Amino acid sequence: MWRAVTLKGLACLTALVLAAAPWDARAQNYPSRPITVVVPFPAGGPSDVVARIVTEQVGTILGQSMVIENVGGAGGTLGSARVAAAQPDGYTLLAGSMGSHVAAPVLTPNVKYDSERDFEPIGFTAHAPAVVVARKDFPAKDLREFVDYLKKNGDGVKQAHGGIGASSHMACLLFAAKAGVKPTLVAYRGTAPAMNDLVGGHVDFFCEQAVSVAPQISSGTVKAYGVSARERLAILPDVPTAKEAGIDYEMSIWAGIFAPKGTPKDVIDGSRARSTRRSTIPE
Amino acid sequence: VKKRLADLGGSLPTKDERTPAKFDAFVKAEIARWSPILKAANIEAK
Numbered sequence: 001m002w003r004a005v006t007l008k009g010l011a012c013l014t015a016l017v018l019a020a021a022p023w024d025a026r027a028q029n030y031p032s033r034p035i036t037v038v039v040p041f042p043a044g045g046p047s048d049v050v051a052r053i054v055t056e057q058v059g060t061i062l063g064q065s066m067v068i069e070n071v072g073g074a075g076g077t078l079g080s081a082r083v084a085a086a087q088p089d090g091y092t093l094l095a096g097s098m099g100s101h102v103a104a105p106v107l108t109p110n111v112k113y114d115s116e117r118d119f120e121p122i123g124f125t126a127h128a129p130a131v132v133v134a135r136k137d138f139p140a141k142d143l144r145e146f147v148d149y150l151k152k153n154g155d156g157v158k159q160a161h162g163g164i165g166a167s168s169h170m171a172c173l174l175f176a177a178k179a180g181v182k183p184t185l186v187a188y189r190g191t192a193p194a195m196n197d198l199v200g201g202h203v204d205f206f207c208e209q210a211v212s213v214a215p216q217i218s219s220g221t222v223k224a225y226g227v228s229a230r231e232r233l234a235i236l237p238d239v240p241t242a243k244e245a246g247i248d249y250e251m252s253i254w255a256g257i258f259a260p261k262g263t264p265k266d267v268i269d270g271s272r273a274r275s276t277r278r279s280t281i282p283e
Numbered sequence: 284v285k286k287r288l289a290d291l292g293g294s295l296p297t298k299d300e301r302t303p304a305k306f307d308a309f310v311k312a313e314i315a316r317w318s319p320i321l322k323a324a325n326i327e328a329k
Contacts, residue, residue, distance in 0.1 A: 098317075101310055101314070103317070103321060116310075123302070124301045169324075170320075177320060254313070256310070268303050
């Protein structure tokens with residue numbers, strides 16, 4: 001019943017959007033109504049936090065409200081597919097990421113979009129390097145010793161990740177490839193339970209973006225061995241880069257805004273919004 | 284915005300990197316970089 005009502009609601013919404021589209025096209029005013037930004041992950045997660053910071057700012061610049069809609073599920077592919085199929089009028093955008101555009105199309109079965117063909121990338125919003133963290137009593141004093149230990153102990157070392165295709169999965173895949181190690185992978189549903197088990201000492205290590213692991217690093221409940229950045233991070237000044245230990249491990253977990261394919265070019269590059277506002281909107 | 288992202292351990296890409304064309308090229312490069320790694324991991328997981 002609930003499902004039926006929701007579907008009907010969606011149908012009405014679609015009809016409204018369709019009805020509104022010709023008006024906007026004629027008026028050439030953009031944005032003339034609120035813009036929906038679909039975040040393909042649940043509220044409160046890293047994708048959601050970054051999307052909210054960025055869209056708040058963009059909304060202020062555009063003089064329109066930006067409405068965040070969290071459409072989680074299937075590794076970020078449900079929300080992304082919805083935007084791929086939305087009216088390309090600039091009023092439905094996607095807060096996409098490495099997960100939705102790089103990982104999911106390879107790892108998630110039956111993905112209903114093609115990341116290169118079905119979207120117009122608008123802009124890069126954030127990138128965040130990963131941190132390699134281990135249980136606090138891990139017997140290695142630095143990243144080099146850590147890698148030696150992993151080489152020696154092979155699949156006897158347990159590496160947690162937050163699910164296939166999650167940023168923590170990707171971050172450790174690249175680390176293992178660059179360091180030439182093959183730990184046993186233990187999948188969790190999200191970063192939080194993986195982190196809990198790392199703190200509890202049930203798994204040996206984990207790789208995740210700094211925002212998710214910094215509190216545990218500062219409180220000493222986990223040990224940080226290295227960051228995947230060219231330079232040390234301001235929030236983790238004591239954690240060396242992997243490069244400092246001679247390991248070529250460099251990556252960023254990134255996020256950006258995408259529009260459905262076919263969205264007018266002057267909407268994508270911001271020139272229509274600039275002429276609508278008749279003011280200088282920073283690029 | 285820069286400060287809030289930095290507090291999260293992230294950073295705002297440079298103005299040049301944020302243009303649609305640069306972002307498009309970046310996304311394509313990331314897909315090319317990661318696909319083999321992910322495909323290999325996917326096969327191993329099965």
